[in-house]
Structures are given as C-alpha cells and as structure tokens.
Amino acid sequence: MRVPMIDVNVSTDVIASRAMSIVGMLDHAATSFSSKACVVAPERSVTFLQFRAEVLNIASWLHRIGIRPRDRVAILDVNSLNFMLAACAVGAIGAIIVPLNYRQRVPEMRYQIRDSGARLLLVGSRYDSEAEALASDLELGARRLDGDVFQACLSAGDGAADVELEHNSDSPFAICYTSGTTGNPKGAVITQRVAHMRALKLLYELGLRHDDVMHMTTPMFHISCLMLSLGGLLRGSTQVVAPQFDVDSTLALIGRHGVTFINVVPTILSMILNRPDFTPAMLKGLRVIMYTAAPISFPIVPGIDFAGVVRDSAAPEFAPATACCSPAGAWARHGPAVLPNAPGSSPSGC
Known part of the structure; x- marks a missing residue:
C-alpha cells in the first residue's frame, strides 16, 4: 500500500515569480508577505519587507567595497540572521557565496577559499582567529558579519539604487563543497x-x-538548511533562527514561538526524546519533522508519530533535494513499512 504524501495546499503564485533569481524571491516575498515576520533571531526580528531592504543595503555595501558579479564571497558563521542576509545580498548582485563549514580546520577552509577563488570572507565574531589565519588568502580580506560597519549598513543607503541587480536565474549562486x-x-x-x-x-x-513557523537545527553552510531557508522565504513562512543546537534552548524555542516545522538529524531527535523530563506536549505544535544525514532508527518513530515525518537526502551535487514522506499517525496504522528510508523498510514508505 502506498502511503500518501503530506497534504499540500500551496498557491501557484509562487511559480509566477517574474524570475527564478534571488532578487525575484526577495521581490515576491516583500510584496506578498510584507509586514509578516520573516526571521526571528535572538538579537532582533525582521519582516519580509525589512529583510529585502536590508539585503539590498548590504548588496550596495558589497559593491562599494569591490565585489562584482561572479566574484566569490566566503561566509563563515553559525546560523544567524546576518548569514541569511549576507547570502541573499551576495546573490542579489550576481556574486557567488561559498559557505564554509565552521567544524573544519583552517587548512581545510583555506583549500576551499583558494579552490573557489574567494575574494572576501564574511565572518561571525566567534571565528575571529580563523579569519585572521585566512586573511592573507583573500584579496579583500575578512569583514565581520556582526561588526559595526556591517550593522550600520543594514539601515543605511537607498536599497542598492547604485547597483545593477542580478535577474539572470542562470547566474551561479553558491559553491557548496562536499x-x-x-x-x-x-x-x-x-x-x-x-x-x-x-x-x-x-x-x-x-x-x-504561510502560517508555518520553521526552525532549522542543521547548519546553514549545508545545502539542506540553505535551501529550506529559501523555501521559507518563497512561501512566507516565519523562520526562527538559533546559533547552534542545544536541547533545552531548542525545546524552549519550539514552545515560545509555536514552531510547526523542524529540521533535524536523527541524533538530535534522540537527544530530545531521551531528555529525562521529556513529554510529547513539548512538541505538540509540530506539524512536520524533517530529518537528514542518516536513516532514522525504529525506536525513535513512535515518539514522533504525531507529526508528518520527512526524510531529506540533500547533497551539494544533487540537482533537486529528494524527500520521502509519511503522514502523522502512519506508524500507528501501518508500522515500520511507512518509515521513510529506514533500514529494512518497504519502498512503499516513500
């Protein structure tokens, strides 16, 4: 028996976006969801209209410091509003982001900077030592994502009026390393x-x-989280951002903001469900749980059967990310056969 996909009810106006470009996404989101909360971060929140305005201001700043179309701009930071703004700003002027894995060592980062030809590094303050070590490999050096200059440009300027924005959807957006x-x-x-x-x-x-509240626990340097962030932007879903995963803070965040969609890896799910005082009520608002990186183990599934479960198999070189879905309550009705991509599961689970 084939298990139906999670019910989909999405307006086709997303497809009618004038161009499949970063600028097209920003224009669509700002027009369609203007005053709605776009990103909720620890330091502040922005609406979709504010998000677009800040992206264009950053794009103007990038142009002023010498970034041009097809230039590579490396980004090194934990999940943050500034990471999202910077990535979209780089794409808006036709430059290319190179997300760096903050878990790697400096020599590994240096290889990717040299291989990609990155001219600039945008970096969070917790990685100042890495930025200092990498600066000599970057023509334009490193600039702090949370520095005074970057923060000042968020509200300054006239929305990239001095910059030719990139509307060509065939322009490279990212170089993501395996x-x-x-x-x-x-x-x-x-x-x-x-x-x-x-x-x-x-x-x-x-x-x-559009009324979903998303939270991604996987890092933005990974293609899965990066694409989910763009999906939220397209759909008008609010994204709640936290720097890194922590069981207590994640559960508090889910409850405080009414999170309905979460992106995790199986280990994170296990840590949440195995918390000594865990109760299902802590996750009662979740509608969809998406997991990636590895198959999920059978013991975890009964504890999350209240939500739709999605397996994502994204990798940098895949054209579209792939997903298998099972709806809420499927385990209770059908057992292991419905578990997406679990060891020994039936293909009917997809």
Whole structure:
C-alpha cells in the first residue's frame, strides 16, 4: 500500500515569480508577505519587507567595497540572521557565496577559499582567529558579519539604487563543497535557478504554509538548511533562527514561538526524546519533522508519530533535494513499512 504524501495546499503564485533569481524571491516575498515576520533571531526580528531592504543595503555595501558579479564571497558563521542576509545580498548582485563549514580546520577552509577563488570572507565574531589565519588568502580580506560597519549598513543607503541587480536565474549562486572524505572536497556550483527550484520542490513536498513557523537545527553552510531557508522565504513562512543546537534552548524555542516545522538529524531527535523530563506536549505544535544525514532508527518513530515525518537526502551535487514522506499517525496504522528510508523498510514508505 502506498502511503500518501503530506497534504499540500500551496498557491501557484509562487511559480509566477517574474524570475527564478534571488532578487525575484526577495521581490515576491516583500510584496506578498510584507509586514509578516520573516526571521526571528535572538538579537532582533525582521519582516519580509525589512529583510529585502536590508539585503539590498548590504548588496550596495558589497559593491562599494569591490565585489562584482561572479566574484566569490566566503561566509563563515553559525546560523544567524546576518548569514541569511549576507547570502541573499551576495546573490542579489550576481556574486557567488561559498559557505564554509565552521567544524573544519583552517587548512581545510583555506583549500576551499583558494579552490573557489574567494575574494572576501564574511565572518561571525566567534571565528575571529580563523579569519585572521585566512586573511592573507583573500584579496579583500575578512569583514565581520556582526561588526559595526556591517550593522550600520543594514539601515543605511537607498536599497542598492547604485547597483545593477542580478535577474539572470542562470547566474551561479553558491559553491557548496562536499565533505572530501575520499579526497579533496569538490565544489558543486548551484545556480540561482537551481536554488529556486530546489526550494520550490521542498516547498511543495513538505506542504509548507504561510502560517508555518520553521526552525532549522542543521547548519546553514549545508545545502539542506540553505535551501529550506529559501523555501521559507518563497512561501512566507516565519523562520526562527538559533546559533547552534542545544536541547533545552531548542525545546524552549519550539514552545515560545509555536514552531510547526523542524529540521533535524536523527541524533538530535534522540537527544530530545531521551531528555529525562521529556513529554510529547513539548512538541505538540509540530506539524512536520524533517530529518537528514542518516536513516532514522525504529525506536525513535513512535515518539514522533504525531507529526508528518520527512526524510531529506540533500547533497551539494544533487540537482533537486529528494524527500520521502509519511503522514502523522502512519506508524500507528501501518508500522515500520511507512518509515521513510529506514533500514529494512518497504519502498512503499516513500
């Protein structure tokens, strides 16, 4: 028996976006969801209209310091509002982001900077020592994402009036590096069109709604989280951002903000469910749980059967991310056969 996908009810106006570009996404979101909360971060929140305005101000600043179309801009930071703003700003002027894995060592980061030809590093303050070590490999050096200059440009300027914005959806958007487990990492080039289609595919498969509140526990340097963020932008979903995963703070965040969609890895799910004082009520608002990186183990599933469960198999070199879904209550009705991509599960689970 084939298990139906999670119910999808998404307006087709997303497809009618004038161009499958980062600028097209920003314009669509600002027009369609203007005063709605776009990102809720520890330091502040912004609406969709504010998000677009700040992206364009950053784009103007990037242009002033010498970034041009097709230039590579590396980003090194934990999940943050500034990471999202910077990534979109780089794409808005036709430059290319190179997200760096903050878990890697400096020599590994240096290889990716040299291989990609990055001219600038945008970096969070917790990685100042890495930035100092990498500065000599960057023509324009490193600039702090949470520094005074960057923060000042968020509200200054006239929305990139002095910059020609990139509307060509075939322009490269990101170079995402593989892990390099069998040799040197390989940089997969993701165009703005592919990024748009990846986000759109996830949007439809996950059944994202404009009233969803999303929280991604996986890092933004990974393609899965990056595309989910763009999907939320397209759909008008609010995204609640936290720097890194912590069981207590994540559970508090879910309850405080009414999170309905969460992106995790199986280990994180286990840590939440195995918390000594855990009760299902702590996750009662979740509508969709998306997991990635590894198959989920059978013991975890009964504890999350109240929500739709999605397996994401995103990797940098995949054109669209792939997903398998089972709806809420499927385990109780059908047992292991419905578990997406679990060891020994039936293909009917997808």
